Amino acid sequence: MLLIFTLIGAQSIALALSKPKTSNHSYATINDKARGAILDQKGRILASTVPVNILYADPKHIFNPEEVASALLPYVPKLDKPTLIKRLTKKGRFTELDRKLTPKRHSAILQLGLPGIYVKPATIRIYPQGREAAHIIGAVDRDNNGIAGIEKSQNETLASGENVYLSIDTGLQTVLRESLDTQIKTFEALGGAALILDVKTGEIMAATSLPDFDPNHIMTSTDTARFNQVTKGVYEMGSIFKVLNTAIALETGAIDMQATIDVSKPIRVAGQLIDDYHPIKGSIGLAEILVRSSNIGSAHISQLIGSETQKNYMKQLGLLSASPLEIVENGVPLVPQNWSHITTMTVSYGYGLSVSMVQAAAAIAAAGGDGHYIAPTLLRRNANEPIEKLRIFSTETSMAVRSMMRLVVSNKIGTGNFADAPGYLVGGKTGTAEKVENKGFNRKANRVSFVATFPANDPAYLIMMMVDEPIGQKHSYNYATAGWVVAPAIKEVVNQIAPILGVHPVDITKPENSQNLLPPMMLDGKESVYASF
Amino acid sequence: MRFVLLSCLIVAVLGSGLYFAKLTVDEQYRTLKQLELEIKSQTEHNYVLQAEWTFLTRPERLLRLSHSLLGMNAITPERILPISSIPMRRSVTTSIPNADAGVENVAY
Numbered sequence: 001m002l003l004i005f006t007l008i009g010a011q012s013i014a015l016a017l018s019k020p021k022t023s024n025h026s027y028a029t030i031n032d033k034a035r036g037a038i039l040d041q042k043g044r045i046l047a048s049t050v051p052v053n054i055l056y057a058d059p060k061h062i063f064n065p066e067e068v069a070s071a072l073l074p075y076v077p078k079l080d081k082p083t084l085i086k087r088l089t090k091k092g093r094f095t096e097l098d099r100k101l102t103p104k105r106h107s108a109i110l111q112l113g114l115p116g117i118y119v120k121p122a123t124i125r126i127y128p129q130g131r132e133a134a135h136i137i138g139a140v141d142r143d144n145n146g147i148a149g150i151e152k153s154q155n156e157t158l159a160s161g162e163n164v165y166l167s168i169d170t171g172l173q174t175v176l177r178e179s180l181d182t183q184i185k186t187f188e189a190l191g192g193a194a195l196i197l198d199v200k201t202g203e204i205m206a207a208t209s210l211p212d213f214d215p216n217h218i219m220t221s222t223d224t225a226r227f228n229q230v231t232k233g234v235y236e237m238g239s240i241f242k243v244l245n246t247a248i249a250l251e252t253g254a255i256d257m258q259a260t261i262d263v264s265k266p267i268r269v270a271g272q273l274i275d276d277y278h279p280i281k282g283s284i285g286l287a288e289i290l291v292r293s294s295n296i297g298s299a300h301i302s303q304l305i306g307s308e309t310q311k312n313y314m315k316q317l318g319l320l321s322a323s324p325l326e327i328v329e330n331g332v333p334l335v336p337q338n339w340s341h342i343t344t345m346t347v348s349y350g351y352g353l354s355v356s357m358v359q360a361a362a363a364i365a366a367a368g369g370d371g372h373y374i375a376p377t378l379l380r381r382n383a384n385e386p387i388e389k390l391r392i393f394s395t396e397t398s399m400a401v402r403s404m405m406r407l408v409v410s411n412k413i414g415t416g417n418f419a420d421a422p423g424y425l426v427g428g429k430t431g432t433a434e435k436v437e438n439k440g441f442n443r444k445a446n447r448v449s450f451v452a453t454f455p456a457n458d459p460a461y462l463i464m465m466m467v468d469e470p471i472g473q474k475h476s477y478n479y480a481t482a483g484w485v486v487a488p489a490i491k492e493v494v495n496q497i498a499p500i501l502g503v504h505p506v507d508i509t510k511p512e513n514s515q516n517l518l519p520p521m522m523l524d525g526k527e528s529v530y531a532s533f
Numbered sequence: 534m535r536f537v538l539l540s541c542l543i544v545a546v547l548g549s550g551l552y553f554a555k556l557t558v559d560e561q562y563r564t565l566k567q568l569e570l571e572i573k574s575q576t577e578h579n580y581v582l583q584a585e586w587t588f589l590t591r592p593e594r595l596l597r598l599s600h601s602l603l604g605m606n607a608i609t610p611e612r613i614l615p616i617s618s619i620p621m622r623r624s625v626t627t628s629i630p631n632a633d634a635g636v637e638n639v640a641y
Contacts, residue, residue, distance in 0.1 A: 048580060128585075128588040129593075132591070174593045174596060175592075175596075
């Protein structure tokens with residue numbers, strides 16, 4: 001009796017202390033350390049990790065490859081029969097047949113009951129926005145390691161499971177890409193690039209480079225399509241640099257708004273001829289030099305500024321070294337080794353110094369904004385995050401610059417009239433740069449660009465767009481200048497994004513708006529006003 | 534002898550109690566594991582659904598559909614007004630007792 005009770009007690013204790021039977025069942029494929037998502041400024045997914053099923057074969061378990069291949073062929077659309085047989089007869093125990101097996105094909109393959117054909121769960125990186133901002137987002141390799149763009153530069157953060165929020169707004173991105181694409185097709189251009197910058201925070205809200213690629217299928221894209229023209233490409237920007245030249249001249253006191261410069265004679269220096277696209281007779285003021293985009297006038301002004309001063313300003317504006325952008329595809333400017341007085345002249349109208357579009361945009365945002373330089377960023381700023389601002393230009397200088405930029409668009413002698421989106425007070429500057437070819441310039445191959453800020457009374461956003469080698473069309477009277485090619489697209493973009501951004505039409509006749517611009521000034525002998533309605 | 538028997542009985546009862554408690558804990562543990570798996574599974578479904586939702590609501594598609602199916606276009610500037618430009622409802626006309634005769638003061 002005693003023995004029985006003792007045994008029962010001991011067994012009960014032994015059972016109680018025994019370890020629970022563990023389950024062999026494993027379901028989940030996304031673990032806690034799954035690669036984080038990349039989201040846009042408003043939390044929309046740009047890149048995410050989702051579970052998939054990988055179809056694979058164990059060649060050792062396949063006895064009749066020909067028969068298995070025939071049965072499997074309808075369900076592996078990416079492979080033809082010879083390739084499939086080759087894979088099924090490969091040495092080793094694992095050969096991948098399809099990385100993205102759909103549930104429908106998965107079910108059909110299971111019903112075939114083929115020996116040696118297996119399915120295993122895995123994860124895959126997907127980009128639901130497709131081509132939008134593809135150059136910025138980048139891509140990953142088969143092991144989910146970043147190989148380009150933010151995927152690469154933020155690889156550590158993403159790999160630890162954290163999400164990364166970008167400054168990009170997919171809505172603005174779509175508008176910008178569509179408009180640029182339309183102009184490229186209309187003017188039979190090679191490609192183009194564009195960006196939208198928040199002038200007050202330095203956040204890049206949209207950036208597009210065409211041709212582009214679908215990061216879901218990056219391996220099928222060309223090198224040209226993968227090249228990021230917004231951040232990686234460095235170019236001579238052409239006349240849009242005149243905005244900087246004007247701002248530096250005013251800030252240093254090299255010239256004032258009342259002074260005039262004779263622009264009737266081309267400048268011949270060291271075998272080079274500096275002349276104007278449309279020759280101008282006599283002397284004109286600073287505003288007219290910018291509005292008419294006079295190379296001669298800009299070159300004369302640069303001589304008043306001086307080489308050293310010009311170079312110092314270029315350095316402060318972040319144009320002599322790579323920007324601290326959070327992306328691996330970050331272009332390094334091509335800076336002339338000897339900053340001679342000829343260099344000073346050519347830099348004044350955008351030749352001799354090659355910078356990326358992002359760098360040029362940030363510098364012009366300082367001159368045409370409120371005078372502060374803010375380093376551009378691709379990451380979303382937090383609400384209370386302090387923004388490092390470097391004052392380069394005084395409020396008086398920046399007010400004068402944005403007034404003149406407004407006149408480029410609003411005055412009939414300006415080169416950017418087609419950019420005028422009524423009510424939004426667009427200010428801007430056109431630029432047409434000849435492309436370098438065989439150590440010289442090809443006059444027939446241009447890169448045309450336009451930089452715009454709006455609203456001019458208190459610039460909040462900057463748009464920059466560039467089109468590569470446009471061809472003049474019948475409707476443009478065979479002109480392929482920035483004013484014809486890019487300016488209309490800027491108007492289109494402003495009209496579409498202003499309501500999204502909450503920018504209301506501005507009544508410039510109201511004192512609170514007009515006080516932020518210079519009083520109406522004389523241009524071409526007539527009084528010029530800023531209003532467009 | 535009685536004491537020993539009683540002790541064995543107590544041990545057996547306690548052992549059984551402990552065993553049933555363990556069984557209950559194991560059951561709860563299994564439920565917990567099941568719930569964790571279910572959460573993981575639902576999280577995975579969420580990832581897929583979020584991706585699908587993003588794909589279907591991508592601005593490029595909405596822009597195309599709203600234009601082709603609904604004939605919608607970008608809002609023109611003249612349709613956007615600041616709140617201050619909307620006239621407020623006219624208040625009841627009042628006359629100030631000491632005001633000049635025949636003149637009404639209307640407040641907006």
